[in-house]
Amino acid sequence: MIGLENIEKQFGDLMVLKGVSVAIREGTVTALVGPSGGGKSTLLRCINLLEIPTSGAVRIGNDRLEFHPGQKVTTAAIQRLRRQTGMVFQNFQLFPHRTAIENVMEALTTVLKWPEAKARERAAALLEKVGMAHKADAWPATLSGGQQQRVAIARALAPSPKVLLCDEPTSALDPELAQEVVDVLSDLAREGTTMVMATHDLRLASSIANEVVFLDAGLVVETGPAREVFDNPQRERTKRFITTLT
Ligand code: ADP
Ligand code: MG
Secondary structure: OEEEEEEEEEEOOEEEEEEEEEEEOOOOEEEEEOOOOOOHHHHHHHHOOOOOOOEEEEEEOOEEEEEOOOOOOOHHHHHHHHOOEEEEOOOOOOOOOOOHHHHHHHHHHHOOOOOHHHHHHHHHHHHHHOOOHHHOOOOHHHOOHHHHHHHHHHHHHOOOOOEEEEEOOOOOOOHHHHHHHHHHHHHHHHOOOOEEEEOOOHHHHHHHOOEEEEEEOOEEEEEEEHHHHHHOOOOHHHHHHHHHHO
């Protein structure tokens, strides 16, 4: 359903992604793991086009966009693809001057032009789903990190994206608060939400991922079902990484 085809991304002289291909099936959770600086965040940002790949192609459902060095991509094409994705960031990034429910409503009223009442109803249902209904009218600054991240997940899901992209969703949280977020993501995974998650939390990855993509220095070193990659890594590089973390 989602295809990354031979993605290259260059920042100045630095080639950060060196031809990465990943196929993601609908209803699965794919974990991007690997050492810091390996290109996990950049790859996620290439899926929703927060970064424009230098070359390669991104496909989400029936929409496919090709990239060529020096070629300008239209804003309309970027928006069309991006609207099929929802993004959750390490540091939540809620709008500070909007309440929890207003954060969740934002894209529905501004981008999709839903009437206020309908947007509020959907936002309330999503807050309920992430266990945050009781804080609907709270300001982000008054919420714990785990609560903010749960609101951020509701916000990302509001426009019914085809894929939820999560960049280190638990890394800024103490273990206890991280667990609240893991529980919400596990529920979503069980319900069949398609997710791609960059994480160096192997416990999170092994608890909810179906597929693992191990990325090092801009290349896919190993990929496969999560159980196989974690329990029986085939590549020396993957083995070393997993044993240092466990
Ligand atoms: P990871 O998420 O796996 O830690 P990143 O995708 O953040 O890796 O980074 C991969 C490499 O790309 C790093 O060397 C990083 O410094 C570089 N990089 C990321 N974003 C930019 C940018 N906007 N400009 C220049 N270099 C960048
Ligand atoms: Mg990163």
